[in-house]
Amino acid sequence: MDLSRWGTAAEATELSESIRALLRDVLGVTAETGRTFDPSAVTASPSRLTDADLAALADIVGPGDVSADDAQRLPRARGKSMPDLLAWRTRPAVDCPDAVVAPGDDDEVAALLDWCTSEKVAVVPFGGGTSVVGGLDPDTGTNRAVLSVDLAHFDGLESIDPESGEAVLGAGVTGPRAEELLAEHGFSLGHFPQSFPYATLGGYAMTRSSGQSSAGYGRFDEMVSGLTVVTPVGVIEAGRAPASAAGPDLRQWLLGSEGAFGVCTRVRVRIHPVPEVVRHEAFRFPDFATGAAALRAVEQQGTGPTVIRLSDETETMVNLATATDSIGEQTGDVEDRAGGCLCLCLFEGTAAHAGSRHAETREVLITHGGTSLGPGPAQSWEHGRFGAPVLRDALLDNGALVETLETATDWSRLPALRAAVTEALTTSLEAFGTPALVMCHISHVYPTGASLYFTVVAGQRGPDPVAQWLDAKRAASEAIVAAGGTITHHHAVGVDHRPYLQSEIGEVGLRMLRAVKSAVDPHGVCNPGTLIP
Numbered sequence: 001m002d003l004s005r006w007g008t009a010a011e012a013t014e015l016s017e018s019i020r021a022l023l024r025d026v027l028g029v030t031a032e033t034g035r036t037f038d039p040s041a042v043t044a045s046p047s048r049l050t051d052a053d054l055a056a057l058a059d060i061v062g063p064g065d066v067s068a069d070d071a072q073r074l075p076r077a078r079g080k081s082m083p084d085l086l087a088w089r090t091r092p093a094v095d096c097p098d099a100v101v102a103p104g105d106d107d108e109v110a111a112l113l114d115w116c117t118s119e120k121v122a123v124v125p126f127g128g129g130t131s132v133v134g135g136l137d138p139d140t141g142t143n144r145a146v147l148s149v150d151l152a153h154f155d156g157l158e159s160i161d162p163e164s165g166e167a168v169l170g171a172g173v174t175g176p177r178a179e180e181l182l183a184e185h186g187f188s189l190g191h192f193p194q195s196f197p198y199a200t201l202g203g204y205a206m207t208r209s210s211g212q213s214s215a216g217y218g219r220f221d222e223m224v225s226g227l228t229v230v231t232p233v234g235v236i237e238a239g240r241a242p243a244s245a246a247g248p249d250l251r252q253w254l255l256g257s258e259g260a261f262g263v264c265t266r267v268r269v270r271i272h273p274v275p276e277v278v279r280h281e282a283f284r285f286p287d288f289a290t291g292a293a294a295l296r297a298v299e300q301q302g303t304g305p306t307v308i309r310l311s312d313e314t315e316t317m318v319n320l321a322t323a324t325d326s327i328g329e330q331t332g333d334v335e336d337r338a339g340g341c342l343c344l345c346l347f348e349g350t351a352a353h354a355g356s357r358h359a360e361t362r363e364v365l366i367t368h369g370g371t372s373l374g375p376g377p378a379q380s381w382e383h384g385r386f387g388a389p390v391l392r393d394a395l396l397d398n399g400a401l402v403e404t405l406e407t408a409t410d411w412s413r414l415p416a417l418r419a420a421v422t423e424a425l426t427t428s429l430e431a432f433g434t435p436a437l438v439m440c441h442i443s444h445v446y447p448t449g450a451s452l453y454f455t456v457v458a459g460q461r462g463p464d465p466v467a468q469w470l471d472a473k474r475a476a477s478e479a480i481v482a483a484g485g486t487i488t489h490h491h492a493v494g495v496d497h498r499p500y501l502q503s504e505i506g507e508v509g510l511r512m513l514r515a516v517k518s519a520v521d522p523h524g525v526c527n528p529g530t531l532i533p
């Protein structure tokens with residue numbers, strides 16, 4: 001990926017006239033207020049590692065797999081949140097890791113952690129680099145320097161057990177590569193976050209990622225039947241049998257640990273046969289409350305869609321106004337939709353099983369007030385579903401702020417949570433002199449509740465749009481906490497959500513996390529600034 005954008009320059013897109021009109025007419029945003037990236041202005045912080053340090057690292061991983069070059073350090077200095085992308089445009093002096101290393105096996109990872117512990121050097125594991133919560137920030141903690149440990153060499157399918165429906169894959173395997181490796185054996189993982197093109201299996205596990213097919217295949221933490229984490233005090237293999245009563249489940253201590261306990265080198269995951277068919281259908285609901293009640297009925301009755309999503313009125317309206325290059329959900333032709341709230345469904349599996357689940361789900365949705373729009377909008381969404389992040393760069397270049405945030409709560413508290421977050425974002429951004437478009441959708445459903453995913457578009461105002469967004473994000477986070485939502489449903493804690501963790505897990509919860517951290521990482525070298533306050 002390019003430094004300052006999602007994807008590569010070749011994938012960059014221009015804004016359509018309909019989006020420019022929306023920005024100009026609704027938000028007062030024009031290209032003149034935008035900020036573009038100037039690569040010549042970028043400077044990397046100098047490496048604090050000595051030649052002797054680099055030689056010691058080369059002894060561990062081999063000389064070809066250690067580098068203190070800016071060209072290696074800069075791409076691993078930041079993630080891909082909007083503040084990260086804006087920082088490339090507005091804060092060109094970049095705080096970088098002091099070197100990048102790429103170990104080849106568990107022994108090299110263990111030796112690196114030994115060396116880092118004795119030499120007081122912090123370690124930030126690096127998967128696909130798609131963190132949106134500051135999880136890759138090169139924080140030294142109490143150490144003298146920081147290494148980015150790239151999992152790129154953990155890139156293989158280590159074993160597959162078709163009988164049990166399990167596979168062991170390296171932590172550095174990306175989403176597309178995992179699907180490719182498994183497809184050779186007729187299997188699929190079925191984990192499709194929007195960051196799928198770049199994010200890795202280790203990253204998914206360490207952030208408790210949730211993909212677009214979570215209704216059918218579950219969150220990533222539900223797919224992981226076992227994992228290996230190399231900690232500074234030794235290797236832990238968690239997850240032995242499909243279910244166990246051998247004390248608390250240590251997998252759950254490691255999933256979501258964001259590199260704070262060590263480096264994950266492989267995961268054992270549940271897999272399923274490549275689906276025979278994919279069926280699509282979209283529905284329109286008159287309003288969000290009616291649609292949410294319909295999704296709740298689908299989930300509580302267990303009718304089994306693979307994907308089910310519901311856009312609110314604003315997201316549906318913005319997509320109608322901006323046609324095929326929608327800012328929110330991408331849903332193609334607009335002929336057959338008349339506002340309301342758009343619901344998209346996919347059903348995968350054998351022809352017979354997908355067909356029966358489809359029939360049952362559509363009956364529930366129609367009984368609860370949905371009108372069928374046919375397969376078109378759902379097919380169009382599936383076709384364009386990894387494309388939307390590219391638009392974010394064009395919006396930033398053209399003077400808009402655009403960012404997403406997410407939470408989850410019980411069905412009964414969902415309306416109040418949605419209203420509180422919308423209000424907090426709007427009020428904060430208006431205080432900076434810009435109207436805000438706050439769009440929301442439900443994309444992950446559970447019998448007891450659902451996630452809410454917000455997309456915010458506003459105008460960049462004043463000299464520091466990063467500070468402008470951080471104020472809005474703080475307001476939204478406080479609203480989430482006050483309304484009883486989780487501070488993150490799938491983006492993880494990182495640095496950005498760390499101030500809110502205590503209010504979610506309490507003082508005793510924090511003490512438990514800190515106790516584990518000090519047991520496995522007694523000298524505090526593992527990703528010091530992330531997760532644990």
Ligand SMILES: Cc1cc2nc3c(=O)[nH]c(=O)nc-3n(C[C@H](O)[C@H](O)[C@H](O)COP(=O)(O)OP(=O)(O)OC[C@H]3O[C@@H](n4cnc5c(N)ncnc54)[C@H](O)[C@@H]3O)c2cc1C
Pocket residue numbers: 006079080081124125126127128129130131132134135136151171172192193194195198199200201202203204205206207208209210211212258259260262263264265389490491492494527530
């Ligand atoms: C445009 C966009 C869309 C996104 N869509 C989704 C989505 O739909 N669903 C979703 O869940 N998330 C989404 N995300 C967030 C992000 O992609 C996920 O958090 C992803 O799981 C991170 O994987 P990664 O390999 O890129 O990890 P990285 O960004 O490299 O790392 C993330 C964190 O995990 C740690 N880490 C990474 N690998 C390891 C390892 N092997 N061992 C120990 N620690 C490790 C890192 O140190 C860091 O703290 C999106 C992000 C972007 C930019």
